[in-house]
Amino acid sequence: MAGNDSVVVIGLGRFGRALALELVDEETEVLGIDENPEVVQMLARSLTHVVRADSTKEEVLRQLAVHEFDRAVVAIGTDLEASILTASLLISFGIRDVWAKAISEAHGRILSQLGVHHVVYPEHDMGQRVAHLVRGRMMDYIEFEDDFAMVKTTPPASVVGKRLGDSGVRTRHGVTVVAIKRPGQDFTYATADTVVEADDTIIAAGRTRATEHFSELQ
Numbered sequence: 001m002a003g004n005d006s007v008v009v010i011g012l013g014r015f016g017r018a019l020a021l022e023l024v025d026e027e028t029e030v031l032g033i034d035e036n037p038e039v040v041q042m043l044a045r046s047l048t049h050v051v052r053a054d055s056t057k058e059e060v061l062r063q064l065a066v067h068e069f070d071r072a073v074v075a076i077g078t079d080l081e082a083s084i085l086t087a088s089l090l091i092s093f094g095i096r097d098v099w100a101k102a103i104s105e106a107h108g109r110i111l112s113q114l115g116v117h118h119v120v121y122p123e124h125d126m127g128q129r130v131a132h133l134v135r136g137r138m139m140d141y142i143e144f145e146d147d148f149a150m151v152k153t154t155p156p157a158s159v160v161g162k163r164l165g166d167s168g169v170r171t172r173h174g175v176t177v178v179a180i181k182r183p184g185q186d187f188t189y190a191t192a193d194t195v196v197e198a199d200d201t202i203i204a205a206g207r208t209r210a211t212e213h214f215s216e217l218q
C-alpha cells in the first residue's frame with residue numbers, strides 16, 4: 001500500500017489519531033502503527049490499515065514495508081526513547097519526508113539532528129495560538145514564518161461603513177483585508193470598493209504585531 005499518496009503514521013495517541021483520521025478524510029491512504037492493542041482495535045475500521053507493532057524494531061518496520069513509503073509521521077511524544085529510535089530508523093530507510101512530533105525543545109533538537117525533515121511542536125504551538133485568540137476579538141489566527149500572520153476577526157469601528165480603499169487600513173494599521181464574510185454568506189475576496197459593515201467577519205493579513213494590534217482595536 002506504499003503508494004505515492006500514502007502515509008505511515010506511527011503512534012496513534014491523541015495527536016497521531018487526529019492526524020491519521022484527517023488524512024483519511026482527505027482520501028489519503030494511511031498505514032497506522034501502534035503497540036497498544038486497544039488503540040489498534042479502536043481504529044481498525046477508520047484507517048486504511050492499522051497494525052499492532054513496536055516501531056523501534058527495524059525488522060518489524062521492514063515487514064510492514066514502511067521503508068517503501070515516501071512520507072512518514074512519528075506521532076509518539078511521551079516515550080522519548082521510542083520516538084528517537086523510530087525516527088532514526090525512518091531516516092536510515094531514506095524516507096523522503098519524515099515528520100515528528102516533539103514534546104520539548106531538547107526532543108525537537110535531537111529529532112532535527114537525526115535528520116527529521118519536519119519537527120512539529122503541537123502543544124507549544126497550540127498554546128501560542130490560543131493565547132492570541134484569548135487576547136483580542138480574534139476568532140482564528142495563523143502565524144507563518146518571517147513574522148507574517150493572518151487573523152479572522154470582526155472589523156474595528158474605524159473601518160466600518162467606508163470603502164476599504166478609503167479606510168486607510170493599510171497605512172494606519174499596516175494590515176490588508178483580504179476577505180470578508182457577511183452574516184449568513186460565504187467568504188469572498190475583499191477589494192478596494194468593499195464596504196465593511198459592523199457585523200461582518202473579515203480576514204486581515206500583515207506583520208504579526210500589526211495583525212494583533214488590529215484585532216485589539218475597538
Ligand code: ADP
Nearest residue numbers: 011012013014015034035036054055077078082
Ligand atoms: P498523545 O499525547 O498525542 O496522545 P502519546 O505520546 O501519549 O501521544 O501517544 C503515543 C502513542 O504511541 C501511544 O498510543 C503509544 O501506544 C504509541 N507508542 C509508543 N511507543 C511505541 C512504539 N515503540 N511502537 C508503536 N507505538 C508506540
